[in-house]
Amino acid sequence: MTAAGLAAQRIVPTVPRSAWALLLAASTAVLYLAFRGQWTLPHNNDAELFSSINALRETVEDNRDSIPLITPIREFVDALVEVFLTVFRSFSWPGLVAFAGALGLAIGGWRLGLLGAVGVAAFGVLGLWESSVDTLALTLASVLLALVIGIPLGILAGRSNRVLRWISPVLDVMQIMPTFAYLAPLALLFLIGPATAAIATMIYAIPPAIRITAYGIRGVSPTSVEAANAMGSTRSQVLRKVQLPMAFPTIVLGINQTMMMALSMVVITVLVDAPGLGKDIIRALQQVDVGAAFDAGIAIVIIAVIIDRLMSALGDRVSTRVAPGAAASRRRRQQLFLAVAIAIGGVIVGRLILSDPEFPDAIAFSFQGFINDITNWLRTNATHVTEAIKNVVTFGLINPIEEVLTSAPWWLVLYAVVGIAILVGGAGPAITAAVCLVLIIALSLWEHSMETLTTVLVATAMTLGFGLLLGVASARNKRFSAGLRPLLDTAQTMPAFVYLIPAVALFGPTRFTGVVAALIYAIPPVIRLTEAGIKAVPPTIVEAATSAGSTPRQLLLKVQLPMARPALLVAANQGIVMVLAMVVVGGLVGAGGLGYDVVAGFARRDFFGEGFAAGIAIVLLGVMLDRITQGAGRRQRANPRSAASSMVRSA
Amino acid sequence: MASSLPGGTGEDQEEESGIGMKTSIRRVAASIAIAGLVIAACSSGGGGSPAGGGGQAGTVNIAVNPWVGYEADAAVVAYLLEKELGYNVEKKDLKEDVSWQGFPTGEVDVILEDWGHPELQKKYVDEDKVAQIAGTTGNVGIIGWYVPGWMAEEYPDITDYKNLNKYADLFKTSETGDLGQFLGSDPSYVQYDEALVTNLDLNYKVIFSGGEAATITALQQAVANKTPLLAYWWDPQWLNSQVELVRVKLPPYEPGCDADLEKVACDYPETPLQKVVSTKFATEGGKAYELIKNFNWTNEDQNVVSDYITNKDMTPEAAGEKWVKENEDKWKAWIPK
Numbered sequence: 001m002t003a004a005g006l007a008a009q010r011i012v013p014t015v016p017r018s019a020w021a022l023l024l025a026a027s028t029a030v031l032y033l034a035f036r037g038q039w040t041l042p043h044n045n046d047a048e049l050f051s052s053i054n055a056l057r058e059t060v061e062d063n064r065d066s067i068p069l070i071t072p073i074r075e076f077v078d079a080l081v082e083v084f085l086t087v088f089r090s091f092s093w094p095g096l097v098a099f100a101g102a103l104g105l106a107i108g109g110w111r112l113g114l115l116g117a118v119g120v121a122a123f124g125v126l127g128l129w130e131s132s133v134d135t136l137a138l139t140l141a142s143v144l145l146a147l148v149i150g151i152p153l154g155i156l157a158g159r160s161n162r163v164l165r166w167i168s169p170v171l172d173v174m175q176i177m178p179t180f181a182y183l184a185p186l187a188l189l190f191l192i193g194p195a196t197a198a199i200a201t202m203i204y205a206i207p208p209a210i211r212i213t214a215y216g217i218r219g220v221s222p223t224s225v226e227a228a229n230a231m232g233s234t235r236s237q238v239l240r241k242v243q244l245p246m247a248f249p250t251i252v253l254g255i256n257q258t259m260m261m262a263l264s265m266v267v268i269t270v271l272v273d274a275p276g277l278g279k280d281i282i283r284a285l286q287q288v289d290v291g292a293a294f295d296a297g298i299a300i301v302i303i304a305v306i307i308d309r310l311m312s313a314l315g316d317r318v319s320t321r322v323a324p325g326a327a328a329s330r331r332r333r334q335q336l337f338l339a340v341a342i343a344i345g346g347v348i349v350g351r352l353i354l355s356d357p358e359f360p361d362a363i364a365f366s367f368q369g370f371i372n373d374i375t376n377w378l379r380t381n382a383t384h385v386t387e388a389i390k391n392v393v394t395f396g397l398i399n400p401i402e403e404v405l406t407s408a409p410w411w412l413v414l415y416a417v418v419g420i421a422i423l424v425g426g427a428g429p430a431i432t433a434a435v436c437l438v439l440i441i442a443l444s445l446w447e448h449s450m451e452t453l454t455t456v457l458v459a460t461a462m463t464l465g466f467g468l469l470l471g472v473a474s475a476r477n478k479r480f481s482a483g484l485r486p487l488l489d490t491a492q493t494m495p496a497f498v499y500l501i502p503a504v505a506l507f508g509p510t511r512f513t514g515v516v517a518a519l520i521y522a523i524p525p526v527i528r529l530t531e532a533g534i535k536a537v538p539p540t541i542v543e544a545a546t547s548a549g550s551t552p553r554q555l556l557l558k559v560q561l562p563m564a565r566p567a568l569l570v571a572a573n574q575g576i577v578m579v580l581a582m583v584v585v586g587g588l589v590g591a592g593g594l595g596y597d598v599v600a601g602f603a604r605r606d607f608f609g610e611g612f613a614a615g616i617a618i619v620l621l622g623v624m625l626d627r628i629t630q631g632a633g634r635r636q637r638a639n640p641r642s643a644a645s646s647m648v649r650s651a
Numbered sequence: 652m653a654s655s656l657p658g659g660t661g662e663d664q665e666e667e668s669g670i671g672m673k674t675s676i677r678r679v680a681a682s683i684a685i686a687g688l689v690i691a692a693c694s695s696g697g698g699g700s701p702a703g704g705g706g707q708a709g710t711v712n713i714a715v716n717p718w719v720g721y722e723a724d725a726a727v728v729a730y731l732l733e734k735e736l737g738y739n740v741e742k743k744d745l746k747e748d749v750s751w752q753g754f755p756t757g758e759v760d761v762i763l764e765d766w767g768h769p770e771l772q773k774k775y776v777d778e779d780k781v782a783q784i785a786g787t788t789g790n791v792g793i794i795g796w797y798v799p800g801w802m803a804e805e806y807p808d809i810t811d812y813k814n815l816n817k818y819a820d821l822f823k824t825s826e827t828g829d830l831g832q833f834l835g836s837d838p839s840y841v842q843y844d845e846a847l848v849t850n851l852d853l854n855y856k857v858i859f860s861g862g863e864a865a866t867i868t869a870l871q872q873a874v875a876n877k878t879p880l881l882a883y884w885w886d887p888q889w890l891n892s893q894v895e896l897v898r899v900k901l902p903p904y905e906p907g908c909d910a911d912l913e914k915v916a917c918d919y920p921e922t923p924l925q926k927v928v929s930t931k932f933a934t935e936g937g938k939a940y941e942l943i944k945n946f947n948w949t950n951e952d953q954n955v956v957s958d959y960i961t962n963k964d965m966t967p968e969a970a971g972e973k974w975v976k977e978n979e980d981k982w983k984a985w986i987p988k
Contacts, residue, residue: 286862394825589861603839
């Protein structure tokens, strides 16, 4: 924000914001009571837009072969995935275990080698060898695609402001768009199969590759670039000799992120006939088999941990700025030779001596029975508790809010949302919000959008509430924080899909199920950001407050939380976008609204149009919520009367 | 960010270490590449591409739609294809409509239990000619609206749709407000319940359980705990021999009454379940195609296998094997000469 803008902000609010908020609330309430039930936009399954999209679908279907590039792209990507699958499947298990160990050893040393070998062996122990190997292969193929396209784009965006300006909003939308929403359109173009799966995963996973590469290129110190220019380097020399090498550690970080994103997406692509662990998870969902889903989820977490550690080690290695000494480099060379020997040895043992052995059943281990016992116990003995929780939230929050949002005139919702957006975010977010809502009306999906908005609001409120509590507890108690950390790590790497299954087992097919799944999915970053925010409060301020006689409670409420507000607003923003993504997946288990439309649009031909439109509506809702919460964060940072400064003054 | 070591801040230093870093990357990359090459060489030496792993006759891609009766069909057919004819079978868990999309590319060769998709059949079989009907499975599918047996006893007239509004209050849930809940199953199944509710002026709202297993749990609970439930349900299904469910009478089906899915106001038809194969598979599938064409059994047969899978804790493979071992007289006739 410019200095002039800051000055304007300081002068304008003569009336405090709370008074405006009160006015907005009061006027909305009065208007609602006066016009309730009028100007509503009830849902119509046969809206004209839906049938025209359906007609468009037919046209595309009939002329698919004459659309240029479509078939070559499909065949190329199919072949690429096939190569990866063939190579990975042709490893026997001793071969792949040895190879993973060798890779770890070569990149990071003994401990990483051990992690790689044990981790890969765990696929077999869990009885998920083939699925895990397929998932790994498909993920790597998609990541390769994402990198081949993403890194050059990232370099362009790193070197040209115009490209960055164009590409940023596109990436924003790609990140908000729920993965589900583009499976059906992609399958329309590329048919079901590995190509569609890999392309969908690529779309989902490419933003970090582009963003972080651009960031890395931009982060190269201008003096280095200037020095190179002064020596007469051409642009491409500057790129190859200065910018790329110096940005490389950052790019490795981006590759790691891309892999993590790809891993969470490949699971969902099972819906378009991708092989791998997604099959196990979707079957578990169909059979409400919580234990089986847990096993498959753990296998995904293991893959994620291995990739993450390997990439981090690689990142550390490339960013180490000193050449190793003679002794160290001899040790390295020995390790490398050993690694190659282990890999070759493993493959020979697996292939030639044991001739493609089955993984031994003797060391099988599964969480399935244990987890299902717990679930069944809960289902038989705790039904009244789960029912009560569900009913309190449904009748207390979901139903009343949904009732208000769907029975209010559309212009009143618009008025209230724009009002809130102005108050918390300013004019920019307010305009965005208004445009998004109007477009939703144009999509003929108002009522379903209001239903989805309801679930999102309730789930976000619960996520922030519980996340704040747990985050505060973590910040104040080291042991609690340490105990929670592995849980959060696991929760963040499990594919979102997996959370639906316990939720539906306990709460049945309801909107609350979607809320619960969203809560589990979105709470880890909220806890983490809250904890970090509170811990970042300078100890001097805490001491000052304590010596001034604050009780721990006062300290928390008057000092730590207000000062952590920027972090909390980031948490709210993250939380809301993640909740939205999950609420959509909730469409699979009885949560209505746009999520169901998308699911039905995928599963049923006649619903294609509605599902397609619903996918766009979700993006619009997401952009609206994202901009409003982000706006709040910006305003917070720009506000001269921010909590921090007032604190310092009073302290 | 903490990686730059004390002393190493000058630009020369960075240049120099950039080279050191590069060689070390190169070395790692080179050794990995060598290892990869060696492995590739070994594995091709060891023989056995994945397609050739199961048998020499080729691979059959069978779509498996999400209900256990279909899984039972697939279990038996896959077992016979693999063990009797030496094929490799790829089972693909797909929704009904999505499975058809696999015919043009060969992603899917066979749909074993099609419950009637006239629109898809028109497009893929009649117009595009990428698929063909390969006869019926012998099973007759019945879809309908069902209530637990105790409800039919306690409220005898509930089994006529005209009286459903009278009892709507019984079926209210947290999800339906003032309306009664109609429990749909998987949204991808053949169904037009939402249109029926509208066109028959019923005060109900369709909520989807999400799938077969969830509907089974709901039905079992409704029978055991005597809770009210009105649900989309079907036969053949193993549960029908274990709990008593009564079908609600809707306006009787007449040919063509379900032509326009928006205006439909009649019950579901009885559907002879059919097999659909890709045209390519029909011409090039050889014995595998013959076997699938010959496959034909009864509802009881299917329920036995479904029961093995669901209640006897068997994998589909084990269940298929058990049925095949016990019923040689039945499947011998399917094996092509």
